[in-house]
Each structure stands twice: as structure tokens, then as C-alpha cells.
Amino acid sequence: MSEEKKLSENEHIKARSRHLRGTIEEGLQNLVTGALSPDDTQLTKFHGFYQQDDRDIRDERRHQKLEPLHSFMLRARLPGGVITAEQWKAIDEISRNLTSGGIRLTTRQTFQYHGILKRNVKPLIQGINKVMIDSVAACGDVNRNVLCNTNPVESELHETIYNDAVAVSKHLLPKTGAYHEIWLDKEKVANFEEEVEPILGDTYLPRKFKIAIAVPPHNDVDVNGNDLSFVAIVKDGNLLGYDVLAGGGMGASHGEPDTYPQIAKNFGFIEPRDLCTFAEAFVTTQRDFGDRENRKHARLKYTIDDMGVDTFKSHVEERTGKKFKKAKPYEFTMHSDRFGWVENADGTWNLTMFIEHGRIKDYEDGPQMMTGLLKIADLHQGNFRITATQNLIVAQVAKSKKAKIEKLAKEHGLFRPEASLLRLNSMACVALPTCGLAMAEAERYLPDLITKLEAMVDKYGLSDQPIVIRMTGCPNGCARPYLAEIAFIGKAPGKYNLYLGGDGKGTRLVKLYKENIGEEEILQTLEPLIESYSKERKKGEGFGDFCVRTEVVPPIYDGRDFHKNPEGFLSSGI
Structure with a gap:
């Protein structure tokens, strides 16, 4: 008799949660503490929110014998x-x-609030619901926010492709009534056991699941960093269908070589009408075969790598009753936003504004960004689009309003045409003080480091050269650093692992170059590489490609090679 599998604790929490209800409602009523129970803090993720505390004052409160x-x-x-x-x-x-x-603004093309007291969570959810926004499945072991090209070249197709993203998101939502009961005061079901989760199952997915849709040549949603992606194949202005990429993913753990980031694999081509059918099949296959014992091995990338593409593909085809067709060719040229004004096919304009690391505030001694956006919203009365690189687009602006909107954006620190290409192509996660996983700073530190790197690239005449730089406070990879040209991954306070070698298009992984270094060594390490790049680069060659060509680091196209250190390369390995 085979030994019974030992499920992770999260699986037991989900199993006894009564389809994500737990004791959340009762916990909200307990005002003795600002926290929820440990089980409920896992379940609230499915409702779109995390419990946090301010780590800057954690020790101080501990000494005062106060809870965080x-x-x-x-x-x-x-x-x-x-x-x-x-x-x-x-x-x-x-x-x-x-x-x-x-x-x-987040790297998953949405927004988030911080610093919400327990008593304010329910009023907040009810507030966004009044304007037709929810937080269902924004976090947790479910399909999360579906990404979509914000400003593709084939802009006349954007509405079609955007509607496909909305349809996939809606199709894969949990069917439980828990969210509506707890937060929106809807009638409670008589027997939750009669509820059916036909796609996600009673214990939902083994881990989070991320989906994106891209329109070449712009990979602004980083398709290779998602569990499942659909690459639009367009010919003569018509959407032919989608190439399906699966098994990508960021995230790893320091010192654990069995964990690694991964590049998605192309499974083949599908018709547009089959989008939701195939999305469901990938999700249910992962539901049934994903690792529920070891959460560090539970993402789709590991399921596909362990099972093999052909075997996984056969399960998907069996569940859809359809076969993948031969993949269509496409090419990506970049995975950053295009800043400033871009004209749409219908004669309207989009203004992409640089929002450094996605933080929008009215600063006491700085730009009044929130106020400026309110003024733009009053004038524009149209749409905004949040990008997957934490920026904001004022979309479909009439030509007659361009000058006024640009003036407001500049006055309030929202449109910064003077910002360097290095800064425009940088991205960081939240990290300290609110993220419980952060080992080092990211959002609060990267702007200062970029200032020092700007001086360096200016010194060598490279200010006109875009280099994609990303920083995270831990190896989980929320800012998708493993697809950057230069990546800093937090290792300890003030210390980072330095990775190099992405291709500037999001189709190649970085490789570890130096481990556990501070700012002084970061700058000392990068300067000779930047100097060499300025003198020896080929025409049109990006910094990441230069590092690979000159064998500073090896090219990594498969995450299973991420920790390998081929002989002759300078990278130190893990």
C-alpha cells in the first residue's frame, strides 16, 4: 500500500475553509487585535488582501510590549x-x-492600497464595488489578474484582445459566494457543500497562477514570466489566433537549487474562439497534477518540467477535445513601455506617464501626483490604462485636449520627459517596510542607485542607451527581475545578488554574476563592464546581449540551467 501523501498546511486550511469563508467574518468583529487568525490570513488572499505590519517600527513596538x-x-x-x-x-x-x-500601481497591471486598518477593509471593498471593481482572486492559489498589452501597434485590435483578457479572467474566477457574503452582505448559502468549483476544485490550485496576453512586437506584459500566456498572431490587421506559451514563472529561493525562474514554452497555435477552453484546460491540468506537498515546487513551471511538454500537452488536448496547431512565428523587440505620446489608429492619442515604481502620492515637499490625476480625470473623462511595468497611460485622448493634459501631467510630476532611459527602464517591488518576505530594500532604494548609475553611463556616453534594470527585496521576483538585463535580488539588509544577461526583450533569463554585495561593490563591479560596453558593443547591441557575447555570463534560456556555472565564465554561481 502506497504511503499517503503529506499535504502542505495550506491545503488543509483550504479544505476546511468552507469554500474560502473560514472565520474571516468573526475575525473582523474582534477589535481587541488588529490582526486576523493565521488560517484566515491565508484565506483573505483569495479575497484580494494580505495582512502586513510596519517592519520599520516592529522592534520598537515589541519593546513596548505591543503587538505589531x-x-x-x-x-x-x-x-x-x-x-x-x-x-x-x-x-x-x-x-x-x-x-x-x-x-x-503593480507589476500585474492593477492597483493596490496599503495601510488599511481592519475596521476599514469591508468599507473599502464595498467602496470599490460601487464603481464595478472587485478584489476577487487578486491573490491566493487561483488565477490572478490577467495582463493584456496596453498600447500595441495594432491598436485597432486592442478592444478585441482586451475583451479576450476580460473573458479569461471572468471564466476562471472562483464560483464560491464567500466574497459576496462577507464583504457585500449578500445572502448566505444554506449549505456551502452544495457549491461547486468546477474549474478550481474544492481546494483550489496548488499555487498562484498568472496569465498574460501580448501583441508582438511589444512584450510589455513579459509573457515568458507567466504560467500561461497567449501571443496574438496578427496578419493584415486581423487576429488569426494565439500562440500558447506555458510554464514560465519568476521566483526562486536563495540556496535552494531545486527552485528557479523559468521561460515559458510554446505549445502551439489555437483559434481565438478556443481561448477560454484552453485556458481552463491548463488550469485544471495544473489543479490535478501540481505539487500539493511542497509549495516551493507547486507552480506550473515545475509541473511541466517534471511531466514534460508532450505529456502535459496531451492532457490539455484531451480535456479540450482539440489539438494544438503548429506555432506561428512572431518576434518581440522590447518589453518596456513607450513613453510620451503615441497616436492610435483612430486618430486619438495615448500619453504614457512614468510613475517611478508605481507609487502615486501627494508628497509634502514634492509633486502632487494624486491631485494632478484628479484634474486629468476631470478633463479627460476617458480611460486610463495601468501598464505591467507600473506606469499609467491616459488613453484615447482627443487631439484638442493633448496640450492641457500634458501641461497638467508635467506640473504634477506625472510626465517627466527629462527622465533618463536608465530610470524609465527600471522597476522595483514594494519590499520594506510592508512586505514580510523582503530581505533588503527595493522601491525605496533603487531610485538613489539609479542616480549613481546615471552618472556612470553618462561618463561613458551611454545616456541614450536603454538598459532594463530591476530590483526586488527577495528572490520571489515580483518585479520580474530574472528577465532584466541587470537585476538586483535582495539577500540581506543593504546586500544584493547581481545578475546579468537578459536580452532586453524578456525572452532570456539573467545569470548570477556577483553574490551578496553592497552599493560600493555594485558600482565597482558594473563600471568596467559599462566601460567595455561603451567601447566594444556592436551596432544596436543591448547591454545584456553584450554580456552574453563577451562571455561575462552564459545565455540562459531554460531555468533548469539557472544555477549551473559553465567552466570559463566569471559568474560565481550559487
């Missing part, structure tokens, strides 16, 4: 990142009244 200053971070579900001006006004008002202030 608990608060919550809530992330909205916003497929494709599209939001109306009226919705933005409501988001702003909620931020001012029910949070610690400010709005943060």
Missing part, C-alpha cells in the same frame, strides 16, 4: 489594467479616507 502595527494591503482585480476616469476618482477618494495614503 497590523494593517492590510488590498489589490484589485482589473483585467487588462483598463479603468475609467470616474473609477479613478473613486479609487482616489477611498485612498484618502480609508488607507495610509497613496495608490500603488
Whole structure:
């Protein structure tokens, strides 16, 4: 008789949660503590929010014999990142009244609030619901916010592709009534056991699941870093269908070589009408075969790598009753945003504004960003689009309003044409003080490091050369650093692992070059490489490609090679 599998504790929490209800409702009523129970803090992720505390004052409160200053971070579900001006006004008002202030644009094309006290969580969720926004499945072991190209070249197709992203998101949502019962005061089901989760199952997925849709040549959603991606194949202005990429993913653990980031694999081509059918089949196959014992091995990338593409593909085809067709050729040229004004096919304009690391605030001694966006929303009365690189687009602006909107954006620190290419191509996760996983700073530190690197590239005449730089406070990879040209992964306070070698298009992984170094060594390490790049690069060659060509680091196209250190390369390995 085979030994019974030992499930992870999260699996037991989900199993006894009564389809994600747990004791969340009772916990909200307990005002003796600002926290929820440990089980419920896992379940609230499925409702879109995390329990956090301010790590800057954690020790101080401990010495005062006080519990940590608990608060919550809530992330909205916003497929494709599209939001109306009226919705933005409501988001702003909620931020001012029910949070610690400010709005943060995320790397999954949505927004999140920080510093929400327990008593304010329910009013906040009800507030966003009034403007048709929710936080269902924004976190947790489910399909999360679906990404979609924000500003593709084939802009006349954007509505079709955006609608596909919305359809996939809706199709894969949990069917439990828990969210509506707890937060929106809907009628409670008589017997939760009669509820059916036909796609996600009673214990949902083994781990989080991420989906993106891209339109070549722009890979602004980093398709290779998602569990499942659909690459639009367009010919003569018509959408032919999608190449299906699966098994990508960021995230690893320091010192654990069995964990690694991975590049998605192309499974083949499908017709547009089959999008939701295939998305469901990938999700249910992962539901049934994903690792429920070891959460560090539970993402789709490991399921596919362990099972093999052909075997996984056969399960998907069996569940859909359809065969993949031969993949269509496509090419990506970049995975960053295009800043400034871009004209749409219909004669309207999009203004992409640089929001450094996605943080929107009215600063006491700086730009009044929230106020500026309210003024733009009043004038524009159209859509905004949040990008997957934490920036914001004022979309479909009439030509007659361009000058006024640009003036408002510049006056309020939202449009910064003077920003360097190095800064425009940088990205960081939240990290300290709110993220419980952070080992080092990211969002609060990277702007200062970029300033020092700007001086370096200026010194060698490279200010006109875009280099994709990303930083995270831990190896989980929320800012998708493993697809950058230069990546800094937090190892300890003030210390980072330095990775090099991405291709600037999001189709190749980085490789470890130096481990556990501080700012002084970071700058000392990068300067000779930057100098060599300025003198020896080929025409049109990016920094990551230069590092690979000159054998500073080896090219990594498969995450299973991420920790390998081929002989002759300078990278130190892990």
C-alpha cells in the first residue's frame, strides 16, 4: 500500500475553509487585535488582501510590549489594467479616507492600497464595488489578474484582445459566494457543500497562477514570466489566433537549487474562439497534477518540467477535445513601455506617464501626483490604462485636449520627459517596510542607485542607451527581475545578488554574476563592464546581449540551467 501523501498546511486550511469563508467574518468583529487568525490570513488572499505590519517600527513596538502595527494591503482585480476616469476618482477618494495614503500601481497591471486598518477593509471593498471593481482572486492559489498589452501597434485590435483578457479572467474566477457574503452582505448559502468549483476544485490550485496576453512586437506584459500566456498572431490587421506559451514563472529561493525562474514554452497555435477552453484546460491540468506537498515546487513551471511538454500537452488536448496547431512565428523587440505620446489608429492619442515604481502620492515637499490625476480625470473623462511595468497611460485622448493634459501631467510630476532611459527602464517591488518576505530594500532604494548609475553611463556616453534594470527585496521576483538585463535580488539588509544577461526583450533569463554585495561593490563591479560596453558593443547591441557575447555570463534560456556555472565564465554561481 502506497504511503499517503503529506499535504502542505495550506491545503488543509483550504479544505476546511468552507469554500474560502473560514472565520474571516468573526475575525473582523474582534477589535481587541488588529490582526486576523493565521488560517484566515491565508484565506483573505483569495479575497484580494494580505495582512502586513510596519517592519520599520516592529522592534520598537515589541519593546513596548505591543503587538505589531497590523494593517492590510488590498489589490484589485482589473483585467487588462483598463479603468475609467470616474473609477479613478473613486479609487482616489477611498485612498484618502480609508488607507495610509497613496495608490500603488503593480507589476500585474492593477492597483493596490496599503495601510488599511481592519475596521476599514469591508468599507473599502464595498467602496470599490460601487464603481464595478472587485478584489476577487487578486491573490491566493487561483488565477490572478490577467495582463493584456496596453498600447500595441495594432491598436485597432486592442478592444478585441482586451475583451479576450476580460473573458479569461471572468471564466476562471472562483464560483464560491464567500466574497459576496462577507464583504457585500449578500445572502448566505444554506449549505456551502452544495457549491461547486468546477474549474478550481474544492481546494483550489496548488499555487498562484498568472496569465498574460501580448501583441508582438511589444512584450510589455513579459509573457515568458507567466504560467500561461497567449501571443496574438496578427496578419493584415486581423487576429488569426494565439500562440500558447506555458510554464514560465519568476521566483526562486536563495540556496535552494531545486527552485528557479523559468521561460515559458510554446505549445502551439489555437483559434481565438478556443481561448477560454484552453485556458481552463491548463488550469485544471495544473489543479490535478501540481505539487500539493511542497509549495516551493507547486507552480506550473515545475509541473511541466517534471511531466514534460508532450505529456502535459496531451492532457490539455484531451480535456479540450482539440489539438494544438503548429506555432506561428512572431518576434518581440522590447518589453518596456513607450513613453510620451503615441497616436492610435483612430486618430486619438495615448500619453504614457512614468510613475517611478508605481507609487502615486501627494508628497509634502514634492509633486502632487494624486491631485494632478484628479484634474486629468476631470478633463479627460476617458480611460486610463495601468501598464505591467507600473506606469499609467491616459488613453484615447482627443487631439484638442493633448496640450492641457500634458501641461497638467508635467506640473504634477506625472510626465517627466527629462527622465533618463536608465530610470524609465527600471522597476522595483514594494519590499520594506510592508512586505514580510523582503530581505533588503527595493522601491525605496533603487531610485538613489539609479542616480549613481546615471552618472556612470553618462561618463561613458551611454545616456541614450536603454538598459532594463530591476530590483526586488527577495528572490520571489515580483518585479520580474530574472528577465532584466541587470537585476538586483535582495539577500540581506543593504546586500544584493547581481545578475546579468537578459536580452532586453524578456525572452532570456539573467545569470548570477556577483553574490551578496553592497552599493560600493555594485558600482565597482558594473563600471568596467559599462566601460567595455561603451567601447566594444556592436551596432544596436543591448547591454545584456553584450554580456552574453563577451562571455561575462552564459545565455540562459531554460531555468533548469539557472544555477549551473559553465567552466570559463566569471559568474560565481550559487
